[in-house]
Amino acid sequence: MRYSGFKVIKEALSGHKGWKPAWREPDPKPHYDVVIIGGGGHGLATAHYLAKVYGQKNIAVIEKGWIGGGNVGRNTTIIRSNYLLDGNEPFYEFSLKLWEGLEQDLNYNAMVSQRGIMNLIHSDAQRDAFVRRGNAMMLNGADAEYLDEAQIRREYPFLKFDDQRFPIKGGLAQRRGGTVRHDAVAWGYARSADSHGVDIIQNCEVTGFRIEGGVCKGVETSRGFIGAGKVGCAVAGNSSRVMAMAGMRLPIESHVLQAFVSEGLKPVLPGVITFGAGHFYVSQSDKGGLVFGGDLDGYNSYAQRGNLPVVEDVCEGGMAIMPMIGRARLLRMWGGIMDMSMDGSPYIDRTHIEGLYFNGGWCYGGFKATPASGYTFAHLLAKDAPHETATAYRLDRFKTGHMIDEKGMGNQPNLH
Amino acid sequence: MIINHPLLGPRDSSEFVYMGDASLIERPDPEAETAASDFVEYAYLRDNPASWLRELWFHEGGDRSWLVVTRNTVTHEISQVEMARDVARSKGRSK
Numbered sequence: 001m002r003y004s005g006f007k008v009i010k011e012a013l014s015g016h017k018g019w020k021p022a023w024r025e026p027d028p029k030p031h032y033d034v035v036i037i038g039g040g041g042h043g044l045a046t047a048h049y050l051a052k053v054y055g056q057k058n059i060a061v062i063e064k065g066w067i068g069g070g071n072v073g074r075n076t077t078i079i080r081s082n083y084l085l086d087g088n089e090p091f092y093e094f095s096l097k098l099w100e101g102l103e104q105d106l107n108y109n110a111m112v113s114q115r116g117i118m119n120l121i122h123s124d125a126q127r128d129a130f131v132r133r134g135n136a137m138m139l140n141g142a143d144a145e146y147l148d149e150a151q152i153r154r155e156y157p158f159l160k161f162d163d164q165r166f167p168i169k170g171g172l173a174q175r176r177g178g179t180v181r182h183d184a185v186a187w188g189y190a191r192s193a194d195s196h197g198v199d200i201i202q203n204c205e206v207t208g209f210r211i212e213g214g215v216c217k218g219v220e221t222s223r224g225f226i227g228a229g230k231v232g233c234a235v236a237g238n239s240s241r242v243m244a245m246a247g248m249r250l251p252i253e254s255h256v257l258q259a260f261v262s263e264g265l266k267p268v269l270p271g272v273i274t275f276g277a278g279h280f281y282v283s284q285s286d287k288g289g290l291v292f293g294g295d296l297d298g299y300n301s302y303a304q305r306g307n308l309p310v311v312e313d314v315c316e317g318g319m320a321i322m323p324m325i326g327r328a329r330l331l332r333m334w335g336g337i338m339d340m341s342m343d344g345s346p347y348i349d350r351t352h353i354e355g356l357y358f359n360g361g362w363c364y365g366g367f368k369a370t371p372a373s374g375y376t377f378a379h380l381l382a383k384d385a386p387h388e389t390a391t392a393y394r395l396d397r398f399k400t401g402h403m404i405d406e407k408g409m410g411n412q413p414n415l416h
Numbered sequence: 417m418i419i420n421h422p423l424l425g426p427r428d429s430s431e432f433v434y435m436g437d438a439s440l441i442e443r444p445d446p447e448a449e450t451a452a453s454d455f456v457e458y459a460y461l462r463d464n465p466a467s468w469l470r471e472l473w474f475h476e477g478g479d480r481s482w483l484v485v486t487r488n489t490v491t492h493e494i495s496q497v498e499m500a501r502d503v504a505r506s507k508g509r510s511k
Contacts, residue, residue, distance in 0.1 A: 240464035249461040253436060254489070299434040302466040302490045307417055309430040342460045398460040399453070411459050414434055 002107055022187060023194035028201050031227035032060045034381055035219060037206050037242060038235040039063025041072035041182075041367065042359060044189035044200075045374020046234060046381070048106075051196035053375070054382035059198045060228075061190075062221060064205040068186030071237055074304075074336035075367040076259050076291050078272055078283060080117045080177035081142045084133045087392030087404040088345060089140040094389045095372030096142070096176060102371060108188030110180050111286060116271035117177035118147065118156075120321070121170040126277075130172040137174070147171040155270065158324050166277050166320065177272060179283055185370060209246045209356065216246070216355035232357045232381050234373075237337035238302075239360035246353060250360070251342040251398055253413040255296045256335040257364050258306035260314065262328040264288030273322070280317025282325070290328055292318060296338070296364075298414045306335040338364050344416030345404035348377050348386065348393040357381055358395065363416055419485055420497050424478060431477035437462055438470040438484045441504050466490055472500060 001007075001020055011018050034050060036043045039061050050056045061067075079099050081092035103110055121127045134144035148170050153161065161168045190200055201223070208220035209231070218227035235242050240250050269284040282292035294314035297306045311333065318325045341347065341361035346369065348359050359377045362369060376387035386393070392404055398411075409415040417429040444454035463469075466489055473483045482500035487493065 238466075240462070241466055244463075249457075249463060251460040251462070253462050253464050254466070299429075299487075300436065300464065300469060300471065300489045301492070303492060307429075307492075309428075399456045413436070 003109075022191040023200055026199045026201065028060065028062070028204065028221070028223055028226050029199065030225075031218070032199070033058040033229045034060075035226055035228035035231050036061045037219065037231065037233045039067035039190070039200060039202065040070045040234065040236070041068070041186050041189065041370040042236065042362075042373045042377070043234040044186055044193055045370050046232060046359070046377045047193040047198045047200075047374075048189045048196070049375045049378035050381060051193060051198055054378050056382055057197060059193075060201055060226065061193065061198060062201045062204045062206065062219070062226065064203075066202050067190050067200060068183055071336045071338075071366060072186045072370070073183050074259065074334060075182055075364075076281070076283070076293050077179045077182045077285070077367065078117065078177070078281075079112075079180055079368040080174055080272075081368075082117070082119070082133065082137055082144065082172065082174045082177065084136045084406055085404055088406065089136060089142065091372055091376070091389040091393075092369065093137075093140050093142045094375070095369050098371030098375060099180065100176070102185075102188070106188040106192045108184065108191060110184040110188050112178070112180045113286070114176050114178040115283075116173055116175045117274065118152070118171045118173040118271060119274045119276060120168055121172065122166040122168065122277050127170055134172050143174060143176050145173045145175065147173050156273065158268070158322065159273070160321055160323055163320060166275075179272065179285070181286075182367060189374070206242060206245070211246065211353055211356075214354055216353050228355070230355050230357065230381055232359060232377060234359040234377065236339040236360045236362045236366055239339045239358070243358065246351070246356060248351060251395070252339045252361050253300050254302055255298070255338050255340045255414055256301040256303060256306050257293065257296050257338050258310055258314070258333060258335045259291070259293040260333045261285070261292075261331050262290040262325070263331045265290065265328060268324070275317055275321040278317035278320050280314055280321060282318065282322065289331060290325060296340070296414055297335075302337055304335050304337060306333075338362070340413035340416060342398060342411045342413060343403040343405040344407055344409065346373070346393050347395050348373065348380060348390045349395045350380070350384070351395065417492055417494075419473060419483065419494060421475065421478070421481075421483065422497055422499055423481070424475075427475070427478060429473075431475060432473040432483075433476045435472035435474060438472050438500070438503070439463075440472060441484075441500065441509065442507065468495070
């Protein structure tokens, strides 16, 4: 069933009795060509592109809880492609282009809003670094724009420009960046994948891998054994736990990242603002809430909630750069578990076990990567070779010295 | 989160800097045949359990000692706090 304006009108006139569930609830079959572990944004996107672009049939997505119940529903919904390094920027730009065509591709309103993102600059050194990054973005076909202080004063007059420690001296803007309704991304991919014949199996937890002679034959689950020609794992946040069942140790630590939303306000904030120096970023949802966040809590955690020191730190950052935020009341706050990798960049790669593929290590950049992650992981699963934009995301890059360390922090996951 | 420092008593965790899995104390032998791959594992691979984890905390906002804290990564419950120095010596380091 295709969605359209006419369909809405027709249903409105007939009592909304014609709507059907957006996806089926099938029982698992004994064997699939491809089993994807993880019914989050990345897993569902992988299934969608595998079926639609790569023409694979007989695919299942298995999910421990309900689809979209993890990080795809817990992030702060920002999309952008403002990276510096060659291993990253083409991938994220590919992702942003997929976002731009996503709603037509899925026939689903994901509320993709290219309202722009701006990183604030406070010093000459930071300006040099940001302008360099802007140039790297443009070399890779993305858009980037340097804004001086006067331009920012026109667009964001309410910011605190004359802060003693971090006066605003300029900004790096990406106008094509913005926000997306995150739940709709999971639902849209799920609906599309289902319509292409993908079985989405919820409440089905992986309890082990069946590996014989170095070949992965399928997964043991809470609903029995499911055989598979290939198994793809896309469970960022819990990657280490799942891959440990295949005997693998990963270059990943799990950390909690908090997010916050204020009460609903009238439109006050036109785009996304990041105040990196003060560990704070903010946007306004279409419902009116100010959605904001900051740094990791900083220690390994599988608890989907954070602690108060970071709450205080984030709110101080907000007050420092955007004092009017102090008049808004905090409505909700929550935490999500991040796969923090050793260089701040993700992994999309084969493993040493034949038929077992891995997608993870998204740090806190997983949401914006959802379409490209799904597309390139589908490419890897279908063709056994990396997609041209994802060749750098190898699991063995630390052994070969090909780290992709945007911030130059080294192997300290809580600093990326 | 409160860390019960063996010398200073209960201290807020925000006084500390976090360094991760305490297995970092056990630096591989650089003379070993397998040193190159040992160091890749040591520097880059982690167990990352969702349960009890022994981890290094540095008391930067205090006496600048290194601690080994045994903490549950799901509940944040802390069961044991030791001086990292004592742990390292008990493993035969710093002789």
